[in-house]
Amino acid sequence: MPLQVDVTFTLNGRTTRVGVPVGASALTILRERLDLAGAKLACGEGECGACTVIVDGQSLNSCLMPAVDLEGREVLTVEGLWTDAGIDPVQDAFIEHGAVQCGFCTPGMIMQIRYLLDRNPNMSEDEIRRGLEGNVCRCTGYKKIIDAVIAAGRTATA
Amino acid sequence: MTKIIEKDTIIGKRVRKMDAPDKTTGRTRYVNDMVLPRMLYGKILRTDRVHAKILRIDTEKAKAVPGVHAVLTGADTPDFGIGVLKDNPPLKKDRVRCIRDEIAAVAAESEEACDEALRLITVEYEDLPTVFECEDALKDGAPVIHEERPDNIAMAQHFDHGDIEQGKAESDFIVEGDYNVHYVTHCNMGVSCAVADIDPDGRVTLYSQSQYPFIMKMDIAPSLGMHPGDVRIVQPPVGGAFGSKLDVYPYEPICVLLAKATRRPVKVIFSREEEFIASPTRQPVEFKIKAGMKKDGTLTFREVDTLLNNGGYTSWGATTPYVTMRTITSHYKVPHIHYSAKAVYTNNPFAGSFRGYGNVQATWAIETHMDKMAEIGGFNPIEFRLKNANEPDEITPQGSNLGCIDLVGCLNTAAEKSDFLAKWAKYKDGWDSPERYKRGIGIAASLHNAGGAKIHKSDGCGTIIKMDDYARITVITGASEIGQGIDTVIAQIMAEELGIPMRDVTIVANDTATGPWDVGVHASRTTYIAGKSAQRAAQKAKAQILDAAAKQSNVSADALDLRGGHVVQAEDGVAVMPLDRLLRQMHFAGEAAQLVIQSDYYEPPTESEDENHVGDMSAAYSNAVHVAEVIVDTFTGEVKVETVWSVQDVGRVINLTGLEGQIEGGIAMGLGYALSEDLKIEKGIVKNPFFRDYHLFTAPEMPRIDMTFIETMDSEGPAGAKGIAELPTIVIAPAVGNAVYNATGVRIDHPPVSPEKLARGLFEREQRMRQAAE
Numbered sequence: 001m002p003l004q005v006d007v008t009f010t011l012n013g014r015t016t017r018v019g020v021p022v023g024a025s026a027l028t029i030l031r032e033r034l035d036l037a038g039a040k041l042a043c044g045e046g047e048c049g050a051c052t053v054i055v056d057g058q059s060l061n062s063c064l065m066p067a068v069d070l071e072g073r074e075v076l077t078v079e080g081l082w083t084d085a086g087i088d089p090v091q092d093a094f095i096e097h098g099a100v101q102c103g104f105c106t107p108g109m110i111m112q113i114r115y116l117l118d119r120n121p122n123m124s125e126d127e128i129r130r131g132l133e134g135n136v137c138r139c140t141g142y143k144k145i146i147d148a149v150i151a152a153g154r155t156a157t158a
Numbered sequence: 159m160t161k162i163i164e165k166d167t168i169i170g171k172r173v174r175k176m177d178a179p180d181k182t183t184g185r186t187r188y189v190n191d192m193v194l195p196r197m198l199y200g201k202i203l204r205t206d207r208v209h210a211k212i213l214r215i216d217t218e219k220a221k222a223v224p225g226v227h228a229v230l231t232g233a234d235t236p237d238f239g240i241g242v243l244k245d246n247p248p249l250k251k252d253r254v255r256c257i258r259d260e261i262a263a264v265a266a267e268s269e270e271a272c273d274e275a276l277r278l279i280t281v282e283y284e285d286l287p288t289v290f291e292c293e294d295a296l297k298d299g300a301p302v303i304h305e306e307r308p309d310n311i312a313m314a315q316h317f318d319h320g321d322i323e324q325g326k327a328e329s330d331f332i333v334e335g336d337y338n339v340h341y342v343t344h345c346n347m348g349v350s351c352a353v354a355d356i357d358p359d360g361r362v363t364l365y366s367q368s369q370y371p372f373i374m375k376m377d378i379a380p381s382l383g384m385h386p387g388d389v390r391i392v393q394p395p396v397g398g399a400f401g402s403k404l405d406v407y408p409y410e411p412i413c414v415l416l417a418k419a420t421r422r423p424v425k426v427i428f429s430r431e432e433e434f435i436a437s438p439t440r441q442p443v444e445f446k447i448k449a450g451m452k453k454d455g456t457l458t459f460r461e462v463d464t465l466l467n468n469g470g471y472t473s474w475g476a477t478t479p480y481v482t483m484r485t486i487t488s489h490y491k492v493p494h495i496h497y498s499a500k501a502v503y504t505n506n507p508f509a510g511s512f513r514g515y516g517n518v519q520a521t522w523a524i525e526t527h528m529d530k531m532a533e534i535g536g537f538n539p540i541e542f543r544l545k546n547a548n549e550p551d552e553i554t555p556q557g558s559n560l561g562c563i564d565l566v567g568c569l570n571t572a573a574e575k576s577d578f579l580a581k582w583a584k585y586k587d588g589w590d591s592p593e594r595y596k597r598g599i600g601i602a603a604s605l606h607n608a609g610g611a612k613i614h615k616s617d618g619c620g621t622i623i624k625m626d627d628y629a630r631i632t633v634i635t636g637a638s639e640i641g642q643g644i645d646t647v648i649a650q651i652m653a654e655e656l657g658i659p660m661r662d663v664t665i666v667a668n669d670t671a672t673g674p675w676d677v678g679v680h681a682s683r684t685t686y687i688a689g690k691s692a693q694r695a696a697q698k699a700k701a702q703i704l705d706a707a708a709k710q711s712n713v714s715a716d717a718l719d720l721r722g723g724h725v726v727q728a729e730d731g732v733a734v735m736p737l738d739r740l741l742r743q744m745h746f747a748g749e750a751a752q753l754v755i756q757s758d759y760y761e762p763p764t765e766s767e768d769e770n771h772v773g774d775m776s777a778a779y780s781n782a783v784h785v786a787e788v789i790v791d792t793f794t795g796e797v798k799v800e801t802v803w804s805v806q807d808v809g810r811v812i813n814l815t816g817l818e819g820q821i822e823g824g825i826a827m828g829l830g831y832a833l834s835e836d837l838k839i840e841k842g843i844v845k846n847p848f849f850r851d852y853h854l855f856t857a858p859e860m861p862r863i864d865m866t867f868i869e870t871m872d873s874e875g876p877a878g879a880k881g882i883a884e885l886p887t888i889v890i891a892p893a894v895g896n897a898v899y900n901a902t903g904v905r906i907d908h909p910p911v912s913p914e915k916l917a918r919g920l921f922e923r924e925q926r927m928r929q930a931a932e
Contacts, residue, residue: 132858141855
């Protein structure tokens with residue numbers, strides 16, 4: 001068995017402690033140890049964005065992050081966006097604007113957008129497109145995703 | 159107080175996709191996310207040769223790895239091939255024919271233990287002579303890939319109509335062209351995956367990404383040594399499919415055989431690299447076209463010979479010529495036709511079905527060729543296409559009744575909305591200007607089946623509906639939801655017919671144990687056929703409900719309607735009674751109790767092709783016309799698609815949002831085909847099995863898209879709808895190619911129009927111009 005270490009971090013607002021094998025990715029631990037299957041494994045090499053989560057306010061590809069580096073961090077996954085206040089405006093906008101087809105890229109896409117909107121709720125369409133460059137979608141052609149970002153940005157600034 | 163409920167319609171509106179709330183919150187569990195109690199992982203050892211005899215496989219060390227429960231080779235498995243010609247044994251016993259070939263499989267408690275075991279398997283080979291090009295494989299003395307077919311021809315089709323020699327004699331111009339279309343692959347975001355669970359009675363439940371679950375039972379069973387009735391296919395949500403899952407592929411029987419060997423559930427899941435190497439591609443085709451026209455622009459004949467690189471085995475890629483054929487014979491009016499196709503075995507990876515199915519390739523070739531012909535004949539691209547456009551109710555040489563098509567309307571609308579002719583004339587005057595960035599505009603049209611495709615004994619689909627005491631409806635459909643949105647369309651049709659909110663409809667699908675039969679999700683058929691079956695079942699339920707209401711209200715059934723959760727008088731909308739109360743009364747009426755349960759099986763009015771390929775195999779046909787406006791960087795050869803005008807005959811809009819999404823996504827996929835996607839296969843080896851070297855379109859690259867829907871109201875489709883999802887992928891690529899020509903004067907006949915090819919083409923054109931000037 002590979003060497004295991006305990007890591008303690010904040011996951012969707014709750015303190016979490018989990019034993020992680022050295023060498024495992026944060027994505028593997030989220031999916032396989034913590035039963036958060038929202039973040040997806042689609043390429044495993046940081047090329048597609050399906051595993052995007054927010055760590056200390058920064059979006060990143062969790063497939064490339066060593067799980068041991070989770071220690072002391074604050075991690076937000078797609079599951080953490082449904083709170084007492086309801087679902088996140090980005091999730092709502094995805095539903096209303098038809099931004100979902102197969103949905104496999106959706107959780108990563110939503111986390112990237114949550115990160116972009118937290119930085120700037122008034123992005124231009126070009127800024128939105130560039131911000132989504134690292135998130136691949138094979139179904140939608142991105143148009144409805146961009147529509148959803150614009151709508152969610154409006155909600156945020158309303 | 160009298161309650162009045164006006165007639166309202168939900169058809170054509172924007173509605174929410176039923177599965178979107180779960181998919182946006184991370185609640186949806188895909189096959190890839192599945193974990194069953196006591197589940198093992200399965201992995202496959204693939205060959206590193208492209209053509210070799212297997213002399214010996216040694217698995218002893220692998221079996222000794224801690225956590226390993228089974229190691230299988232071809233010696234342990236039923237001697238039965240899968241695929242269209244049953245030429246592909248899931249585990250290869252004595253010979254490998256392409257780089258995908260499966261040698262052994264391991265089931266273990268962790269993926270790491272699987273990997274370790276695979277590393278410890280040794281295989282001894284004796285290399286065999288190889289062949290990679292169709293032309294070489296057809297030569298005398300070429301290496302034979304399958305002994306049963308010594309000529310290396312896996313499948314061949316041909317069609318002849320009229321008299322080609324007469325067509326040639328009547329031609330004022332004859333134009334020739336070669337078009338070699340390339341390998342691309344589906345790149346589903348969810349990689350290939352299966353989970354098999356076997357019970358002590360020898361029945362298996364396969365959690366699968368299949369697009370054709372009912373036929374899959376029959377196709378997979380022999381390779382398992384099982385009866386098809388003992389195979390249950392469950393389809394959890396999938397991360398894309400696009401035609402890639404219309405066949406059985408080796409990992410699926412391997413997964414079941416591992417479960418059988420270990421008596422535990424087994425999950426096989428690919429890595430992304432494995433997905434690129436070992437999942438199907440689009441069929442590459444070499445087209446040779448000769449076509450003639452009169453001075454007035456009338457087409458006289460079309461002669462098309464094609465070779466398809468079939469790779470080592472035969473999946474549905476080899477049957478794509480059937481669909482290519484309809485475009486060759488029926489797209490535009492052509493009096494004399496010759497078409498032939500040969501799918502040739504080589505040591506390359508093999509192709510499967512992929513959105514557009516043979517028509518992406520055909521439309522690239524035909525629409526590029528039409529553009530060349532227009533220029534040679536002295537016509538603009540619009541007038542030449544209009545001159546030869548198919549008409550409504552035309553019967554084509556293959557016997558297809560095109561029905562309520564509107565190709566003329568599509569062409570005119572696209573030309574007007576894009577201001578095509580003015581731009582086209584202006585841009586082609588700029589070929590020799592020294593500007594770095596040049597604009598171009600191009601058009602392409604396409605024809606596709608839009609009412610199913612009778613390639614099986616039945617092209618039908620069944621529906622069962624059940625209404626409960628609270629007027630909630632459960633719909634059990636044979637249709638497969640793979641993300642395209644059929645459950646939403648069915649719920650919409652139910653809500654429309656039964657006058658209830660969509661929210662009150664639950665769709666049960668994707669399980670062969672519960673659903674009635676359906677041929678599968680392919681050929682742009684599901685809204686048309688499953689939607690129609692759902693509509694007919696709902697209409698039966700409605701008649702039953704209105705009969706019951708008539709008995710209670712002294713109003714005849716045909717004067718009643720269902721609206722807003724009530725039975726109402728059809729004429730004035732006066733509410734007679736709430737629907738849920740009526741349903742409870744029907745339910746609790748003692749011996750006469752009859753809960754509303756209705757079923758329907760819809761078989762479209764189509765016919766299989768006869769031995770000469772004549773037959774009206776689809777109940778509807780449709781056209782799409784795309785115009786693309788591009789900017790070419792003549793220094794680098796890069797093409798930026800700025801705007802796409804999409805005009806498509808959709809029959810009738812059902813879910814406006816879903817329809818737009820299908821077209822936008824289809825365009826993105828087609829733009830990748832046109833410009834950036836290229837699975838590079840050299841000597842049988844996949845050279846770029848990673849996203850960083852295989853470029854899918856990303857958000858910044860997508861053009862502005864202007865969509866127009868033409869509603870021809872198909873008489874057979876549900877509410878008038880036609881199938882829509884393949885056309886955008888089929889038609890966009892040649893529109894882009896033609897636009898690049900309009901910008902630069904450079905034709906790229908063999909897609910993709912990569913910067914390398916275009917830069918070379920621009921350089922060569924400049925050389926020619928310079929030489930001509932000297």
